[in-house]
Amino acid sequence: MLLLVTPSPQPSSTSTSVLPDPDKVISDVAVTCQNDPVCSTLAGMLSNAWWAPLVSSAVVVVLIVLFAFVLRNVAHRVITRVVNRAATGGSITSRFRKGAATDGIDALLHERRKQRAETMGSVLKHVASVVILGTAVLTVLDRLTIPIAPLLTSVGILGVAIGFGAQELVKDFIAGMFMLLEDQYGVGDVIDAGPAVGTVEAVTLRVTRLRDADGRVWYVRNGTITRVGNESQGWSRAFMxxxxxxxxxxxxxKVLLEHVAEEIWADPELRESKIVEPPQVFGVEQLSDSSLVFRIxxxxxxxxxAEVARELRLRVKTALDTAGIPMVATA
Structure with missing residues (x-):
């Protein structure tokens, strides 16, 4: 008799799925999150899911970015407040008489302070943004386990190369920073910058733009200015x-010149818009064998x-002619 033996069916490896061992998943998540309080908290909330570390990294990255932008906004607000306070300064009317002329000086000085403070505020805001956002980017890269040491090394080498190649540019920027901090000159001032003499039309951290008496425009690099003569800062003096x-x-x-000085001081147009103190007669300024030189x-x-000096010459000449006192030529 022939017996047929049918083999028992074997379990197919493709017909059933192998489920992850829960104990192994919990162990792997615990190892990954052992030094991370955020990851540990999320792992507990998500029942030790295998994707808890990924969610933890994403949450931390978002928090770092949000904190960086909040800190940047706070820094900008603080800088803006400091700039607004620096732009408003005390009046100088206590040094001179109170009137329209000193009001004009205060307005000019206020505008100069405002321009200088706004320029410095803009520079500080850019520096704060670069530092805060740059630190946030490096922190995010470190959180994502991306090695930042090669990046920092490359940036350092690149910075040294740029520093050697752009020494003049760095020198110009540093000189421009100190020029703004010390308020050496501003837009509208007439200055002697060595290479050029003229009215300041624009001031940046790198160059100063001047226009001379002939209308020629000069671009002077701040790093090349070794001395500055400012003819328009605070007040000026006219003499004859x-x-x-x-x-x-x-x-x-001397009495005649004192009368001229009193007339100029009494002139409302000059007193309210150009002169800040009564003119003074200094007496005999020079002696020679042919003339006496008085100075007013x-x-x-x-x-x-310049305008006040022209008015002085006109009134002094008229007064001398009326009194019959001739002027003599000097050598």
Whole structure:
């Protein structure tokens, strides 16, 4: 008799799925999150799911980015508040008389302080943004287990190379920073910058743009300016030397010039818009074998000295002609 033996069916490896061992998953998550309080907390909330570390990393990255932007906004607000406070300064009317002329000086100084403070505020905001956001990017890369040591090394080498190649540019920027901090000059000032003399039209951290009396525009790098003569800062002075004959009446000439000074001070147009103090007669400034030189001087608003000096010459010449006192030529 022939017996047929049917083999028992074997379990197919493709027909059943192998489920992950829960104990192994819990062990792996515990090892991954052992030094991370955020990951440990999320692992407990998600029942030790295998994707808990991924969620933890994403949450931490989002928190770092949010904190960086919040810190950046706070820094910008603080800088803006400091800039607004620096832009408003005390009045200088206590040094001079109170009036329209000193009001004009205060307005000019306020505008200069405002421009300087806004420029410095802009620089500080950019520096704060670069530092805060750069630190956040490095922290995120470190959180994502991306090695940042090679990146920092490359950036350091690149910075050294740029520093050597752009020494003049760095020098210009540093000189521009100190120029703004010390308020050496501003837009509208007439300055002598060495290479060029003229009115300042624009000031940046790298260059200063001047326009001279002929209308020529000069671009002077801040790093090349070794000394600056500012003719328009705070106040200016107009003066006139009056040469008269050696045998002239010294007392009479001085009294005559004092009357001219009083007339100029009494002129409402000059007093309210150009002169900040009563003109002074200094007496005999020079002696020679042919003439006596008297000097009359007036403190004026910045850049108004030329107009006041012309008015002084006109009134002094008229007064001398009326009194019959001739002026003599000086050598």
């Amino acid at each position: 030397d009056v040469p008269v004959a050696y045998d002239a009446d010294v007392v009479g000439v 001087s007036a403190k004026t608003l910045p850049s108004a000295q």
